[in-house]
Amino acid sequence: MADSWLPSLITETPEDGFQLAVKMSRMGVKTTQPDTEVLHRLRPEYAEDANSLTAASQVVALNFQTVATANNYWR
Amino acid sequence: MADSWLPSLITETPEDGFQLAVKMSRMGVKTTQPDTEVLHRLRPEYAEDANSLTAASQVVALNFQTVATANNYWR
Amino acid sequence: MADSWLPSLITETPEDGFQLAVKMSRMGVKTTQPDTEVLHRLRPEYAEDANSLTAASQVVALNFQTVATANNYWR
Amino acid sequence: MADSWLPSLITETPEDGFQLAVKMSRMGVKTTQPDTEVLHRLRPEYAEDANSLTAASQVVALNFQTVATANNYWR
Amino acid sequence: MADSWLPSLITETPEDGFQLAVKMSRMGVKTTQPDTEVLHRLRPEYAEDANSLTAASQVVALNFQTVATANNYWR
Amino acid sequence: MADSWLPSLITETPEDGFQLAVKMSRMGVKTTQPDTEVLHRLRPEYAEDANSLTAASQVVALNFQTVATANNYWR
Numbered sequence: 001m002a003d004s005w006l007p008s009l010i011t012e013t014p015e016d017g018f019q020l021a022v023k024m025s026r027m028g029v030k031t032t033q034p035d036t037e038v039l040h041r042l043r044p045e046y047a048e049d050a051n052s053l054t055a056a057s058q059v060v061a062l063n064f065q066t067v068a069t070a071n072n073y074w075r
Numbered sequence: 076m077a078d079s080w081l082p083s084l085i086t087e088t089p090e091d092g093f094q095l096a097v098k099m100s101r102m103g104v105k106t107t108q109p110d111t112e113v114l115h116r117l118r119p120e121y122a123e124d125a126n127s128l129t130a131a132s133q134v135v136a137l138n139f140q141t142v143a144t145a146n147n148y149w150r
Numbered sequence: 151m152a153d154s155w156l157p158s159l160i161t162e163t164p165e166d167g168f169q170l171a172v173k174m175s176r177m178g179v180k181t182t183q184p185d186t187e188v189l190h191r192l193r194p195e196y197a198e199d200a201n202s203l204t205a206a207s208q209v210v211a212l213n214f215q216t217v218a219t220a221n222n223y224w225r
Numbered sequence: 226m227a228d229s230w231l232p233s234l235i236t237e238t239p240e241d242g243f244q245l246a247v248k249m250s251r252m253g254v255k256t257t258q259p260d261t262e263v264l265h266r267l268r269p270e271y272a273e274d275a276n277s278l279t280a281a282s283q284v285v286a287l288n289f290q291t292v293a294t295a296n297n298y299w300r
Numbered sequence: 301m302a303d304s305w306l307p308s309l310i311t312e313t314p315e316d317g318f319q320l321a322v323k324m325s326r327m328g329v330k331t332t333q334p335d336t337e338v339l340h341r342l343r344p345e346y347a348e349d350a351n352s353l354t355a356a357s358q359v360v361a362l363n364f365q366t367v368a369t370a371n372n373y374w375r
Numbered sequence: 376m377a378d379s380w381l382p383s384l385i386t387e388t389p390e391d392g393f394q395l396a397v398k399m400s401r402m403g404v405k406t407t408q409p410d411t412e413v414l415h416r417l418r419p420e421y422a423e424d425a426n427s428l429t430a431a432s433q434v435v436a437l438n439f440q441t442v443a444t445a446n447n448y449w450r
């Protein structure tokens with residue numbers, strides 16, 4: 001388990017959970033395009049496109065739903 | 076925790092929860108494009124495009140689902 | 151609370167809940183583009199585009215999920 | 226309540242629930258574009274576009290999630 | 301009920317549930333475009349477009365969420 | 376059941392669950408386009424398009440919601 005990028009969905013704080021959701025969203029991209037050189041080449045194009053950024057934020061929102069539920073909303 | 080932008084998902088009212096969902100949606104954008112100058116440059120373009128606005132509203136809806144659940148729907 | 155546009159997620163009937171979901175979807179747009187003059191200018195363009203209308207309906211569906219859950223599905 | 230288009234989320238069968246989800250998806254469109262003449266004019270264009278049809282099916286899926294939960298999945 | 305295309309959300313296995321989710325996704329399309337001749341004409345175009353296929357997979361994922369919950373995740 | 380590609384939603388670890396979600400997302404594509412030769416032809420095009428990759432990540436996020444719930448979030 002030591003090398004797992006996702007050993008657990010449990011985080012200490014909501015903010016840590018949000019960062020985990022960001023990480024999961026990026027891993028969702030990497031499973032389709034594992035070549036990091038390609039990913040770096042694509043980055044400028046889509047990091048300066050408003051609709052791409054909104055789409056990225058949407059994936060984070062979906063993954064954060066999962067992480068927040070796993071953590072019982074840190075209540 | 077003092078500097079956390081997301082110390083808790085709990086809010087006093089539904090309207091505060093909606094504002095938190097808006098904030099989370101923007102942070103989802105900022106994790107991909109942290110350069111606020113770029114974000115300001117992109118703003119006019121997408122704030123005047125109906126489909127971009129609908130997409131933004133969709134991300135807020137997803138994040139509000141999470142916040143509302145965390146607050147037990149303020150029942 | 152008197153001036154809150156979202157004092158509660160509780161509604162009397164499913165239809166009222168649907169209307170609330172529509173209102174939430176529009177407020178999601180307004181938080182990004184608060185200038186109502188711009189919104190009015192954009193309206194004809196997107197109210198006559200089938201894909202824009204479907205996207206709007208999708209946001210309503212997401213918000214209605216939240217409202218329906220809050221109301222225990224008016225069972 | 227007699228004239229409500231959505232008096233209840235409860236249906237007798239899953240298939241009736243699916244039809245209700247379709248109706249809700251259309252009402253989501255109608256709240257943005259209430260002019261049925263415009264809607265009829267738009268119809269051919271989008272009913273022959275594969276991506277528009279997939280988007281329509283997505284909205285139905287979201288609304289069916291709500292209806293199915295309301296009916297405890299007709300178990 | 302004999303002729304219902306959706307008599308129940310309950311399936312024996314997860315794989316059967318996935319197939320049901322695919323069927324529901326197609327029925328979501330058919331309610332908008334019931335003319336199967338049109339659907340067959342559209343098929344090649346969208347079955348060879350990567351983004352269309354991803355969108356189709358997304359609708360299946362949403363419907364599978366519903367079916368999996370109905371079946372208590374076949375646990 | 377031996378040949379089922381989806382015998383169970385239960386996995387040992389969150390990371391295994393994520394891989395299962397990726398597999399489900401791909402099967403959602405395959406049910407629409409079963410011809411693997413076509414899928415291979417489409418791959419380069421969409422694996423180098425940032426928006427396609429985000430869309431793929433979104434489907435994974437949806438399927439992971441299902442898998443994570445099935446596994447009670449591996450708590």
